[in-house]
Amino acid sequence: MQANYNRYVVDLNRQAKEPLSGNFWSAVVPLQTAFGQPIYQTTPAPYQIQERINKYYTTYHNKLSQLIEQKVQEFGKVYLLDLHSFGGLIDDEVCLGNVNGKTCTEDFINTVERAFINQKYQVVKNKTFTGGYITRHYSENKSVETLQIEIRYQTYLSQQDLDKPLIPRWDVPNFHLSKVKLQQVIADIAN
Numbered sequence: 001m002q003a004n005y006n007r008y009v010v011d012l013n014r015q016a017k018e019p020l021s022g023n024f025w026s027a028v029v030p031l032q033t034a035f036g037q038p039i040y041q042t043t044p045a046p047y048q049i050q051e052r053i054n055k056y057y058t059t060y061h062n063k064l065s066q067l068i069e070q071k072v073q074e075f076g077k078v079y080l081l082d083l084h085s086f087g088g089l090i091d092d093e094v095c096l097g098n099v100n101g102k103t104c105t106e107d108f109i110n111t112v113e114r115a116f117i118n119q120k121y122q123v124v125k126n127k128t129f130t131g132g133y134i135t136r137h138y139s140e141n142k143s144v145e146t147l148q149i150e151i152r153y154q155t156y157l158s159q160q161d162l163d164k165p166l167i168p169r170w171d172v173p174n175f176h177l178s179k180v181k182l183q184q185v186i187a188d189i190a191n
Helices: 046-075 105-116 132-137 173-190
Strands: 078-086 093-098 123-125 144-152
Touching: 046 078, 046 132, 078 123, 093 105, 093 132, 105 144, 132 144, 144 173
Parallel strands: 078 144, 093 123
Antiparallel strands: 093 144
């Protein structure tokens, strides 16, 4: 399942609790970027914030819950990988987060770590990115192991494009190489 909207529209990896809008690191609808820059010239009205939550957030989580329940019924166990990317806070290439051992077994996180290392990625565990709402919430079901995976922008985008105020080009050598490597990572995890 894939989120189709930027987390500045609505952040699926935050718990829908008051205040619903505000700080990037805690609100479902952030009013500033992760780096503190304002997003809006005019702050969205409460009804607009609620519309976003109803249209995007609730719809996404209802569908994800439904898929997880179907797979638990079918297989008895589900492994949920919550994929993200980042550009700051740490310099590592890949960060795996299981809320310091609370959302998946050591065997599962070690399997994922080995799959990335086999593709020559530098990996850390629970360093800054330990797991957000999705990782924490869905692991409450004892039939579900969850793991947040953060991949540094520079591993798949061109560094020179990241310093510009434009959307980075994706059709670059890093992207094509990373695509092949990440397909193998997922294949190794599945095996």
